[in-house]
Amino acid sequence: MKAPDFQRGDRLRHVVFSGQFTPAMLSELAETADMIRLLSKSRGGQDFLRNLLSHRRAMLYFTQPSTRTFLSFMAACQILGITCNEVRDPSTSSETKGETRFDSIRMFSSYFDLIIMRSPVAKLAESCAYLMNDLERSGQRSVPLINAGSGADEHPTQALLDIYTLQRTFNFENPRDSPGGDKLERLRQMPGYGDLTKGLENKTYAFCGDIGRGRTVRSLAMLLAAYEGVRLVFISPDHPKLRIREDLKQRLADRGVPVYELDSFEAHLDGKPVIEQVDALYMTRVQKEHDDPEDAESMAAIDTLKYRLTPELVARMRLYTPILHPFPRDQHFGEIPPEVDDDPRAMYFRQARNGMWVRAALLAHVMDVDHAIARHFFET
Ligand code: CP
Known part of the structure; x- marks a missing residue:
């Protein structure tokens, strides 16, 4: 192509x-x-x-x-x-x-x-x-x-709206727009936000969940790879169907993008738990519709609790870090519980609009x- x-x-x-x-x-x-x-x-x-x-x-x-x-x-x-x-x-x-x-x-x-x-x-x-x-x-x-x-x-048009949401979050101000609503304004007042470089460059973006089968992750990762100084972190169970696919890893490597593969929010990046280190977090649903019967046993053995973004984890994130999700979220898996929805960092409903x-x-x-x-x- x-x-x-x-x-x-x-x-x-x-x-x-x-x-x-x-x-x-x-x-x-x-x-x-x-x-x-x-x-x-x-x-x-x-x-x-x-x-x-x-x-x-x-x-x-x-x-x-x-x-x-x-x-x-x-x-x-x-x-x-x-x-x-x-x-x-x-x-x-x-x-x-x-x-x-x-x-x-x-x-x-x-x-x-x-x-x-x-x-x-x-x-x-x-x-x-x-x-x-x-x-x-x-x-x-x-x-x-x-x-x-x-x-x-x-899913290229999902990646467009993800990027647009990140642009609105990290562009400090939109000269032609109203300030962006109360939530975005609150985020912009948070400690650390003012130290960021304007725009999508020079940031650490993390993706969590079903990386291998998530088409939104693949499309967005390739768009982010076009920005200078970007680091991409993929947090997923160490399962062949769920971790980052080799072809995407290769395409990112070809673009010189540093890629980190981690198996939990507690795994370290730059000497600290990754959950405390990212500038934007993209959560995903486990795409059970792609399950193969031969994987049933190995999938059942995964400790799925490790991939839920609990309010306790959110409390440890940087105060300006937007939380995105392409949606739908899975009410049974609970990768983002509704308790997180009112947090100023929760961008997923805004993202859909x-x-x-x-x-x-x-x-x-x-x-x-x-x-x-x-x-x-x-x-x-
Ligand atoms: N994000 C997304 O593609 O949602 P739908 O499957 O509801 O279109």
Whole structure:
């Protein structure tokens, strides 16, 4: 997979993997997202946004369960006036009559101007984006395609909202935005925050839980690797299915990113328990849907209690360290208990709402109306 295959000049044609985004593109997306969120505060701003793409239609092809990604993409489409239709249940599609997924996708491109797809099949979005490229080359109808999660492989738009949340946390102030709400303001007043370098650079980011099967971890780690001075810590059970996969480790090594593999919050980094040492913590759910029967015994032997972020652990974290989670969290596993939700560092609900703004910004980029938004923003 090569980023240029899915670009047209300096624009993204298809969004397939997180490595397509540079820090400069991420900053531009964050600026567009900030403008959309501010314009959305007024009726006039909402009307302007809704008129931008009211002549466009999107297909949301989600054949794997989703709450946040599906609904935030739908809300993002509505913000920009795009009409949405959906296929969520494959049993209602003609694939049950033997139609291939590629024929289905090609049909969508006949009726819609954009395809947003989630699938349990790894790399399906990538293959479909290549199909669109082939159609384009042969002069046939082809539309942009956005990967909303593929197998255990990639979830690039989740990584965009994770980055946007971190940008808002570590950018000290958003010149075009309101201060960011009480919670973010409280975080910015915390001891140690003022000593940080502005932006995402020069920080230690930790991921905890099911690292091996978490597509959000893979996509976000590759985006963070593009920033200077970043260290990545992966805290997971020492189990072949759960620890960081070799291919990701290699890609991070190729970028010169220091990677630390630890098996608990108490393991040491720089001579202290890692829980006390990180600048941002990304918790994840154990993805039981990917369990193989042959792993049942070895999985059952894992001391899962070690991977729950208890209020006692939160009390030992740096006072400014944001806690993120792509969600859903697992109420049975309890990787983040609800007692943590009111802590100013708990960013996960804010993170989910950020998904709507940054996905709207991404749609504006792909459908080429982001410059119109900026012009309107600065002229009014
Ligand atoms: N984070 C995420 O992808 O959530 P959903 O599965 O609910 O879309």
